[in-house]
Amino acid sequence: MSRKILFTLIVLMLVSVGLYHTYKPLPAGISHNGAERPLSDAVLLIDATYHHSDGSETLNQEIFDEILRLINQAESFVLVDMFLFNSSSPEGVAHRPLSKQLTEALISRKAEQPELEIVVISDPLNTLYGGSVSPWFQALRQAGISVTETNLEPLRDSNPTWSAFWRVCCQWLGNNSGGGWLPNAIGSQPVTIRSYLALPNFKANHRKILVTDDGNNLRALITSANPHDGSSRHSNTAISFTGPAVIDVLKSEQAVLNMSGQSSPALNRLISAALTTQTTNQQPMGKIAVKTESAILESALQMITGAQRGSRLDLAFFYLSHREIVAALLDAHERGVNLRILLDANNEAFGHQKSGIPNRQVALELHKAGIPIRWCKTSGEQCHSKSLMLRPKVGPTELLLGSANFTRRNLDDLNLETDVWVSVPADSPVAKKAVNFFEQQWRSGPDSDPVMSLPYEHWADNSTVRYWRYRLMEATGLSTF
Numbered sequence: 001m002s003r004k005i006l007f008t009l010i011v012l013m014l015v016s017v018g019l020y021h022t023y024k025p026l027p028a029g030i031s032h033n034g035a036e037r038p039l040s041d042a043v044l045l046i047d048a049t050y051h052h053s054d055g056s057e058t059l060n061q062e063i064f065d066e067i068l069r070l071i072n073q074a075e076s077f078v079l080v081d082m083f084l085f086n087s088s089s090p091e092g093v094a095h096r097p098l099s100k101q102l103t104e105a106l107i108s109r110k111a112e113q114p115e116l117e118i119v120v121i122s123d124p125l126n127t128l129y130g131g132s133v134s135p136w137f138q139a140l141r142q143a144g145i146s147v148t149e150t151n152l153e154p155l156r157d158s159n160p161t162w163s164a165f166w167r168v169c170c171q172w173l174g175n176n177s178g179g180g181w182l183p184n185a186i187g188s189q190p191v192t193i194r195s196y197l198a199l200p201n202f203k204a205n206h207r208k209i210l211v212t213d214d215g216n217n218l219r220a221l222i223t224s225a226n227p228h229d230g231s232s233r234h235s236n237t238a239i240s241f242t243g244p245a246v247i248d249v250l251k252s253e254q255a256v257l258n259m260s261g262q263s264s265p266a267l268n269r270l271i272s273a274a275l276t277t278q279t280t281n282q283q284p285m286g287k288i289a290v291k292t293e294s295a296i297l298e299s300a301l302q303m304i305t306g307a308q309r310g311s312r313l314d315l316a317f318f319y320l321s322h323r324e325i326v327a328a329l330l331d332a333h334e335r336g337v338n339l340r341i342l343l344d345a346n347n348e349a350f351g352h353q354k355s356g357i358p359n360r361q362v363a364l365e366l367h368k369a370g371i372p373i374r375w376c377k378t379s380g381e382q383c384h385s386k387s388l389m390l391r392p393k394v395g396p397t398e399l400l401l402g403s404a405n406f407t408r409r410n411l412d413d414l415n416l417e418t419d420v421w422v423s424v425p426a427d428s429p430v431a432k433k434a435v436n437f438f439e440q441q442w443r444s445g446p447d448s449d450p451v452m453s454l455p456y457e458h459w460a461d462n463s464t465v466r467y468w469r470y471r472l473m474e475a476t477g478l479s480t481f
Contacts, residue, residue, distance in 0.1 A: 018164030029255025089230035090351030131195030309336030
């Protein structure tokens with residue numbers, strides 16, 4: 001066989017593999033588009049780092065305080081599905097040991113309540129795709145707690161340029177912990193080169209969920225926060241609630257377990273007994289719907305395209321890059337919707353400098369159209385929220401929040417993501433807290449104390465080269481966002 005024919009066959013094989021894994025059918029239960037349910041006993045939770053004019057900081061951390069409280073009072077069931085669950089953090093900055101605190105809370109409660117069913121789901125990044133051992137997962141398993149590292153193989157490939165090659169050359173080798181010699185980015189145990197060959201696939205179980213029993217009910221908490229020490233100073237949002245939508249959360253998590261070849265009899269029983277499990281006497285305080293993967297994109301576009309002249313759309317995001325979202329925002333601005341967009345400047349991550357892609361490039365596009373843009377004031381931490389808020393001139397306030405950045409990878413059925421859409425009266429505690437926090441961030445500029453945001457000009461980037469670099473990265477998946 002000539003070299004030319006051999007080369008052609010290899011190229012055809014790589015293209016075929018890449019196309020199949022880009023468009024293959026989704027696993028059952030992925031892209032869950034939950035129906036609107038009554039919202040009960042909802043509480044909005046906020047983490048924020050406040051930077052003062054004298055250089056000091058104040059940390060307000062509600063989310064994991066509430067997660068630990070709910071675990072410590074659970075009697076029958078706990079489910080945790082969290083993306084980053086490790087203790088890595090940059091040197092020289094004090095961080096809250098979230099991974100240790102969550103692990104110890106689960107183990108302690110299991111010891112107090114031996115019949116308590118605990119299900120933990122996380123992403124294989126925490127073991128560098130099998131190349132190392134997580135001390136936290138190991139401790140949980142030794143305590144009799146089920147830990148599932150999500151099998152990402154059934155998901156579509158978000159970076160087919162690399163993944164097609166990886167599937168042909170390297171995937172079949174597997175990856176067992178031990179025997180490595182490369183430094184470990186998230187731990188002390190050396191890892192193999194196979195860990196770093198798996199990394200550029202850039203796919204993840206990016207969800208951040210807690211479900212526990214809470215008295216006679218089940219309670220869910222959906223957030224943008226991770227039990228990751230290096231992320232403990234980030235700004236984040238969460239919403240905790242009871243009611244029938246909690247069963248939708250459990251169904252979406254059942255799909256992840258099934259995709260990973262695992263099962264949870266306790267989870268299955270709760271879903272089967274849904275009609276008798278949720279016996280709340282709380283009056284509905286609004287409506288809620290659970291959305292995962294591309295169903296989040298659908299909800300976001302409905303909110304943005306449905307916004308009328310004179311209504312207000314406020315966005316606070318770690319990453320904003322999805323082209324359909326950008327186009328919808330530009331159209332909304334043109335028809336007279338009042339937009340404000342608060343973004344992380346993408347200038348640093350865990351002690352490393354970043355290029356500003358994609359937020360500064362999208363901000364350039366939106367700023368040119370006349371849309372107000374501000375940057376979160378950060379110092380080592382990230383503005384990690386992912387929230388969209390619609391305030392019409394008349395009617396309820398709508399929120400969309402959870403784990404999903406507004407990027408191709410997060411919204412196009414590539415990562416696993418969970419958000420909730422919420423509709424509540426404008427004078428409700430949830431709406432008031434959401435509005436007040438955004439207003440505080442938006443209005444607390446360089447002349448305020450604390451300083452929470454900076455004007456667009458502070459991080460503006462007019463580079464045409466970097467703009468088209470962002471467009472290429474977003475379109476092809478050759479990126480981490």
